[in-house]
Amino acid sequence: MKLDDQCLMIAQRPIRISPEPQQLKDILIGIDDGGVRGSFHLPSEHKHNPHIRSTHMVYITYNCPERFREITFEELLRGDFNLANLSTGGHGATRTVICNKVPPRIMRITKVEQMILQLQAFNQQYESLRLTTPRSSLYNHFSIPKASGGLRWIDAPNSDLMKALKELKTLFQSWMFADHHTCAFAYVEDRSVLSAAKRHQKFNAWWYAHFDFHGFFPSTTPAFVLSQFELIYPFNLILASPTGRAELLKALDLCFLNGALPQGTPISPLITNIMMIPFDHAFAKAVNHFESGKHNPDGTPITDRLCYTRYADDIIVSCKVIFNFHAVERLIVQLLSQMNAPFTLNETKTQFHSRAGRNWILGVMLNKDNQITVGYRKNKIFKATIDTYFRDKQKGKKWPDEDLQSFQGNITWFKDVQPDTTKYIIQKYNAKYGLDLETCIKADLAPLNVTA
16 A cells, blocks of 8 residues: 555544543553642753753643542531532643653553654645745734734634644644643633633632733744644654654644744644643642742741633732732743743733732632622623613614624623623513513524515
8 A cells, every 4th residue: 555545544534542531540650740849940951952852851741530529527517618619620620740751651552653644644635735825825814802902913714724724733632632731721622711710719819910921822933832842742752753753844834824823723722732831830830839938937938829820821820828929920931931932921911919909810800709700890881781782672673693692692601700690680681671681682583484
């Protein structure tokens, strides 16, 4: 059989290497999980050589199934328990371990040769797209308003390129046990802005620091992605092969536009989550036992436990007590420098505040009672929208389908964020107008029954 035919056959059936979570846990038992807690540094190999071969410091990430602990007698007496606080793992939770090389037992289930053949088949099928000049002709370019003000530039692939990038995304995901660190919440199935906020809510934090990367997508280059993939299983194994390196470089080239990672493609978010695994792991370890700068009477340092989440280029760090956010900021800058990141920390956007004030987390608010809300202003707009809709309906004025769909989506969002408050608001206006809001919207969106 010719190599081309073999490639095409293999490419039609993506490799799923992931064993069951418990099996994987058994395989990984005994592997070092990444150094001393509270370490401020990435491994020295990463610091001094961004082009690390497969035999040095590989990050392996796998999914964690949801587990429940027993309710303690004290919790039962106090009545202050809930299911969210009794569970760990699940809903996108992962565990990352670091080892000097891929363990033999994982090597035995990793089909590197077949992965390379899949890359070859992919590159052959979409070679014409990769060679298209200019590359920008494969995209539709437009801008959308940013929530923080200004415009966000979007490069949306045409149908042919979209198909190719979706296939490549499927390949990458089929090769990995998990494709994101447990602290990453953007572009992850079953995770959202609300999930990230709930992580801090569950932690019962009081003080919050917000950090933002500058040029996260547009500054990300093929060279940087490659240097990160050298550290991450199973890409490190593919890159150890000259053929694998050449084919992976070709495939990754199709993911970039003018040397940058475009926003608007199906694979760009996945690439960012994979490439950030080393940073997320090092940072999460460091802040888990973060030196407060204070000392016990015996001279030993006092550490604070901080909670960390990353949503794309937005970093949230929280703590139950006030902490040195400037030291956390310096840590982020240090880690970015050590990994030779092409993007930087936008220090002008750094914020630090407590739940006693206007504590916004990615568009939602954690109030002083540790409840997640949308805030007074958004609630006011929501009420006004309901009132306007009912008034227009009484006048016989039908809203456009796009507006109704957007309104319906807003209602779902409000219910997710603040279910009790949203239920109260809707019931109040239902009673005022003698109508049912959601029933009316569904009826307005239902197609008309046309009879001959």
